[in-house]
Amino acid sequence: MMKSFRDELRCLLIGRGMPYEKIAFVVSLVITVLFTVMMGMNYAKDTPITVIDLDNSRYSRELVQKLDVSRFLKVQAVLNSPADPKVLMYRDKNYAVVYLPEGLEKKYYNGEACEVGVFYDNTSSASLSGVREALNEIVADANNPSSGSRESLQGGMLLVDRLLFNPHDSAANGEVVGFLTFFSSMFFAFAMLSLVPRLKMEGKYYLTLRKGMAFDLMQRAIPYCCLWLGANFLGYVILRFWGDINFNGSIVLFFVVQALFIWGLSLICILFGWDCPHPGAAGSRMILFVPGGFIFGGYGVPLTLLPEWVRWFNQIFPLTWEFKFIRDVVFRGAGFMDCAVTIGQFLLYLSIVAVLFLWKFHKEQEKLAAREKDMPLVTEI
Numbered sequence: 001m002m003k004s005f006r007d008e009l010r011c012l013l014i015g016r017g018m019p020y021e022k023i024a025f026v027v028s029l030v031i032t033v034l035f036t037v038m039m040g041m042n043y044a045k046d047t048p049i050t051v052i053d054l055d056n057s058r059y060s061r062e063l064v065q066k067l068d069v070s071r072f073l074k075v076q077a078v079l080n081s082p083a084d085p086k087v088l089m090y091r092d093k094n095y096a097v098v099y100l101p102e103g104l105e106k107k108y109y110n111g112e113a114c115e116v117g118v119f120y121d122n123t124s125s126a127s128l129s130g131v132r133e134a135l136n137e138i139v140a141d142a143n144n145p146s147s148g149s150r151e152s153l154q155g156g157m158l159l160v161d162r163l164l165f166n167p168h169d170s171a172a173n174g175e176v177v178g179f180l181t182f183f184s185s186m187f188f189a190f191a192m193l194s195l196v197p198r199l200k201m202e203g204k205y206y207l208t209l210r211k212g213m214a215f216d217l218m219q220r221a222i223p224y225c226c227l228w229l230g231a232n233f234l235g236y237v238i239l240r241f242w243g244d245i246n247f248n249g250s251i252v253l254f255f256v257v258q259a260l261f262i263w264g265l266s267l268i269c270i271l272f273g274w275d276c277p278h279p280g281a282a283g284s285r286m287i288l289f290v291p292g293g294f295i296f297g298g299y300g301v302p303l304t305l306l307p308e309w310v311r312w313f314n315q316i317f318p319l320t321w322e323f324k325f326i327r328d329v330v331f332r333g334a335g336f337m338d339c340a341v342t343i344g345q346f347l348l349y350l351s352i353v354a355v356l357f358l359w360k361f362h363k364e365q366e367k368l369a370a371r372e373k374d375m376p377l378v379t380e381i
Contacts, residue, residue: 023284038296038313044130044304046074049096050088056080057105066138067098072130085119086164090328090338095121095304096131108142108157115158122163123327124174127302135159165246165331172243173331178299180235181322182290185265188228189286192269194279195220201278209368214361221266228262229255236330248333257325257343264350265318267357274360293319298327321346 012021051067053060068075076094085097099117107114118135120128136159143156166173196217199205208216233255239245268289273282294300296314303311314320324342328334336343 020284023287027287035295038306038310044072044127044302047072047096047127047131047304048074048076048094049098049131050076050094051078051098051100052083052085053078053080053100054082054102055100055104059105059108060100063100063104063138063142066141067134070134070138072134086332087338089121089164090332090334091342092298092303092324092327095127096135098135113156113158115160118159118161120161120163121332122166122169123331124298124302125166125169127298127304130304132161165248168244170244170246172239172245175299176239176243177245177326177330178294178323180232180239181319181326182294182299184228184232184235185319185322186286186290188224188262188265189269189290190283191224192221192266193273193276193282193285195270196274197276197279197282206368209361209365214358217270217361218267218357221263221270225259225262225266229258232258245330247330249329249331250335253336254325254329257329257346258322260346260350261318261322261325264346264353267350267353268318271353271357271360274364289317290319293317293322296320297323299323315349321349 049067051064053064064075064078067073083097085099088094088097097119099119101115101117104114104116116139120131122128139157139159163169196205199208236245236247240247269286272285272288276282276285292314296306296310297317297320306314321342325339325346328339328342
């Protein structure tokens with residue numbers, strides 16, 4: 001009666017399929033330990049904002065200081081001339097821009113209604129909770145007569161806000177795009193991780209090492225990359241014409257960065273699956289580099305809730321870069337020069353991946369050459 005059980009247990013332990021006995025415990029440890037450390041902050045701390053202070057008065061400077069000392073906010077810069085708030089939000093540099101109009105101090109102390117404008121980057125509404133709470137607290141304190149900040153009880157400070165890039169909190173501009181990118185990249189990784197193990201089973205891998213180059217292995221990823229690009233482009237077309245996605249950027253620029261991303265992801269997948277003995281064992285390694293980019297790239301968890309060191313650490317995940325380009329090019333409408341720094345950093349990232357790929361290929365060539373050189377000696381013995 002236990003024959004099937006013993007057979008399956010033996011298959012599990014000798015590694016014929018996915019190494020679930022390892023994955024189950026690794027996932028448990030990672031989720032409970034590592035994620036607890038990375039997501040230890042339970043509120044948005046030091047969310048970057050910029051203040052456009054056209055009044056440039058004593059009271060406006062006091063207001064800026066109150067914003068900066070808030071535990072939720074960090075004033076990145078104070079500008080005394082008008083500026084486009086959208087430009088200030090490229091590359092996630094600011095999540096809000098506070099606008100202090102000219103005549104603010106005069107109106108405030110005369111008891112007149114004075115409006116303070118705030119522009120929110122609504123590409124991720126969850127990232128704005130701390131900003132809104134801090135601004136509402138500061139405005140409420142300014143309008144509180146017991147605070148002693150002014151004698152007049154008339155008028156008051158009014159907070160006038162505007163949501164940029166996703167004014168209606170549409171799911172198509174948030175969760176849907178995030179899941180589209182995540183799941184398409186996940187299944188792409190499943191296909192690419194098994195590439196080298198499949199070639200080993202077909203007897204083509206060692207032929208490539210003997211007579212081919214690293215580019216011969218790279219070009220095998222081209223059909224998969226083209227299918228990924230086509231499928232995701234179809235998804236964006238559906239969201240644009242059937243949904244309500246705000247596609248504000250250049251389609252050409254977005255297609256270029258998409259092509260760079262999926263080519264880099266293909267190389268990473270091949271590297272992670274290189275040493276696997278068979279395709280079944282390779283697919284499980286997807287968890288090492290795809291979900292992390294979704295969780296810590298701004299869609300799974302708001303970036304403002306993550307500690308600073310996590311925002312640096314998450315750069316190793318390829319999906320982190322993809323989400324950066326989606327927020328800048330698609331939603332914020334950034335041009336090439338607006339995100340040139342991010343593109344340059346991403347090209348450096350891809351260069352490191354390509355160097356590791358070439359190093360791995362030549363290392364495998366040397367190992368095969370040494371093994372074949374020693375084979376006659378083994379035969380004579």
